[in-house]
Amino acid sequence: MSALYTAVATASGRDGRAVTSDVKLAQPTALGGDGAGTxxxxxxxxxxxxxxxxxxxxxxxxxxxxxxxxxxxxxxxxxxxxxxxxxxxxxxxxxxxxxxxxxxxxxxxxxxxxxxxxxxxxxxxxxxxxxxx
Structure with a gap:
């Protein structure tokens, strides 16, 4: 089966950055992070x-x-x-x-x-x- 659409994202981890659009990743405060991102x-x-x-x-x-x-x-x-x-x-x-x-x-x-x-x-x-x- 052939995909109708494929989204691609590259991430360096939960506290890093994802590249697909301008998305900054951050650990949520509930897990000990600063929550300063998605x-x-x-x-x-x-x-x-x-x-x-x-x-x-x-x-x-x-x-x-x-x-x-x-x-x-x-x-x-x-x-x-x-x-x-x-x-x-x-x-x-x-x-x-x-x-x-x-x-x-x-x-x-x-x-x-x-x-x-x-x-x-x-x-x-x-x-x-x-x-x-």
């Missing part, structure tokens, strides 16, 4: 939220549902894996306009989770919780 979890959260929202627009468009005002917030947690390493956990909070019924919202979330590339990449690898806010 960290990989923030980048992952931004990517997942944007990707999930875009996938939802695709899914909703096929069902003739307007999701123009839908908002997706990704919370990415860095967690100890119990073996001396680390893993991630994700909560996607999706805010729908009031006019979209709860049952329709849940159907859209389930369908989007099957389409979104981030969801497909993480499925079975890290816990992803999707909630309606």
């Amino acid at each position: 960290n990989p979890e923030q980048l992952f959260a931004a990517g997942y939220a944007a990707c999930f929202a875009s996938a939802m627009k695709l899914v909703a468009g096929k069902k003739k549902i307007d999701v123009t005002d839908v908002s997706v917030t990704a919370q990415v947690g860095l967690v100890a894996n119990g073996a001396g390493g680390f893993g991630l956990e994700v909560t996607l909070g999706v805010e729908f306009p009031d006019e979209i019924p709860a049952e329709t919202s849940r159907e859209l979330l389930d369908a989007t989770h099957q389409v979104c590339p981030y969801s497909n990449a993480t499925r079975g690898n890290i816990p992803v919780n999707i909630v309606v806010e």
Whole structure:
């Protein structure tokens, strides 16, 4: 299968610099850093939220549902894996306009989770919780 798009970034570590655009990386204060920049979890959260929202627009468009005002917030947690390493956990909070019924919202979330590339990449690898806010 050929990639439709490939993003490329080079990084020197959590306290270094990433080259793809002008992104300065910094260790978060919760992990002992100065927090004076972006960290990989923030980048992952931004990517997942944007990707999930875009996938939802695709899914909703096929069902003739307007999701123009839908908002997706990704919370990415860095967690100890119990073996001396680390893993991630994700909560996607999706805010729908009031006019979209709860049952329709849940159907859209389930369908989007099957389409979104981030969801497909993480499925079975890290816990992803999707909630309606």
